[in-house]
Amino acid sequence: MIYDYCVIGGGIVGLATAMKLQELEPQASLVLLEKESSLAMHQTGHNSGVIHAGIYYAPGSLKARLCRSGARATKAFCEQHGIPYETCGKLLVATNDLELQRMSGLVERARLNEIEVEQLDAAALHRREPNIDGLAALLVRETGIVDYRRVCASMATVIRQGGATIEMNVEVAAIREMADKVSVADNGREWQARKLVVCAGLQSDRLARMAGIETAHQIVPFRGEYYRLRPSRNDIVQHLIYPVPDPDLPFLGVHLTRMIDGSVTVGPSAVLGFAREGYPKFSFNLRDVAEYAGFPGFWKTMGKNLKHGIREMRNAMSKAGYLQECRKYCPSLELDDLMPYEAGIRAQAVMRDGTLVHDFLFLETARMLHVCNAPSPAATSAIPIGEMIAGKVVGVKVR
Numbered sequence: 187m188i189y190d191y192c193v194i195g196g197g198i199v200g201l202a203t204a205m206k207l208q209e210l211e212p213q214a215s216l217v218l219l220e221k222e223s224s225l226a227m228h229q230t231g232h233n234s235g236v237i238h239a240g241i242y243y244a245p246g247s248l249k250a251r252l253c254r255s256g257a258r259a260t261k262a263f264c265e266q267h268g269i270p271y272e273t274c275g276k277l278l279v280a281t282n283d284l285e286l287q288r289m290s291g292l293v294e295r296a297r298l299n300e301i302e303v304e305q306l307d308a309a310a311l312h313r314r315e316p317n318i319d320g321l322a323a324l325l326v327r328e329t330g331i332v333d334y335r336r337v338c339a340s341m342a343t344v345i346r347q348g349g350a351t352i353e354m355n356v357e358v359a360a361i362r363e364m365a366d367k368v369s370v371a372d373n374g375r376e377w378q379a380r381k382l383v384v385c386a387g388l389q390s391d392r393l394a395r396m397a398g399i400e401t402a403h404q405i406v407p408f409r410g411e412y413y414r415l416r417p418s419r420n421d422i423v424q425h426l427i428y429p430v431p432d433p434d435l436p437f438l439g440v441h442l443t444r445m446i447d448g449s450v451t452v453g454p455s456a457v458l459g460f461a462r463e464g465y466p467k468f469s470f471n472l473r474d475v476a477e478y479a480g481f482p483g484f485w486k487t488m489g490k491n492l493k494h495g496i497r498e499m500r501n502a503m504s505k506a507g508y509l510q511e512c513r514k515y516c517p518s519l520e521l522d523d524l525m526p527y528e529a530g531i532r533a534q535a536v537m538r539d540g541t542l543v544h545d546f547l548f549l550e551t552a553r554m555l556h557v558c559n560a561p562s563p564a565a566t567s568a569i570p571i572g573e574m575i576a577g578k579v580v581g582v583k584v585r
Contacts, residue, residue: 202341218345235446248545403538
């Protein structure tokens with residue numbers, strides 16, 4: 187059988203793409219291939235569960251536009267399918283004069299991104315969050331929380347009900363593009379389709395090269411190390427609590443995140459990972475390390491961010507150092523409040539010149555589209571990303 191469309195990757199971007207392909211062409215045949223035995227096992231399943239509003243992102247960027255529309259689409263999808271979510275809001279807390287200066291820049295960025303924010307002084311912040319200290323804060327009301335694994339499960343149901351096939355335990359070993367179709371094979375099976383979309387996350391660069399596409403980037407894994415608060419401290423905050431980010435750094439810093447199950451996580455740090463899919467502490471994969479160590483862009487970006495990287499590594503290794511980051515704005519936290527929690531791994535695309543890719547990166551051929559970088563807020567933005575990808579593949583302009 188030759189399918190009309192094949193999607194590789196059962197994370198939220200791959201599922202949203204398959205769902206939108208079905209919406210655009212309801213009669214088309216479609217197969218989705220996933221390496222693991224369950225969906226959303228990697229970046230999506232280790233996500234913090236935040237429905238981002240999009241305040242941080244460069245005005246006019248694809249990331250900013252897709253995040254705004256994605257937040258609305260995610261909430262609408264949850265309401266349609268009975269998935270619990272909460273629009274709890276987020277507070278960005280300034281704890282020193284430099285962060286106060288940076289906060290003014292965020293106010294302007296919010297205006298350009300058409301996001302409503304409220305500026306709070308120290309007294310107003312304390313009234314909203316008695317356990318949080320700061321000189322001032324920005325309230326982003328639209329930020330929410332959800333379990334993206336439940337979103338993925340509902341997407342999969344929609345896809346199957348639309349007549350598509352989802353194949354699990356398919357580790358792709360070969361991709362071959364021909365004049366009239368694309369062949370995808372694992373060890374022993376083969377699927378053929380007229381168009382292929384690859385949403386492979388942590389393995390996206392490898393699958394692009396497997397398909398014969400020349401790439402100028404490399405995926406470098408960064409571990410997000412988390413703790414969770416002991417249950418007796420779950421009422422410590424009512425909003426998500428974030429520091430004001432340093433614009434020179436690629437990550438947002440340690441924050442307190444309310445989860446939809448009532449728990450609160452603390453994190454993440456952002457440390458270099460030694461395995462693309464190694465979630466336990468001290469995971470190591472020789473192939474993964476050898477690949478990025480042999481890539482010139484890796485050493486350039488590590489040189490640019492050496493001081494930050496050392497600090498992140500120290501905090502990841504020292505619970506006390508991690509606690510110190512949290513106590514800048516939540517001084518009542520104690521060491522015993524921090525309990526173990528699973529890590530996440532971010533697939534960060536790095537270019538040969540050492541530039542970190544902060545926006546979405548797509549590589550296309552006549553019959554293939556590869557999603558080679560889907561940065562945060564990819565989970566929030568998944569539905570409009572899927573709609574955009576589906577439109578590209580089908581040849582239909584979408585809004």
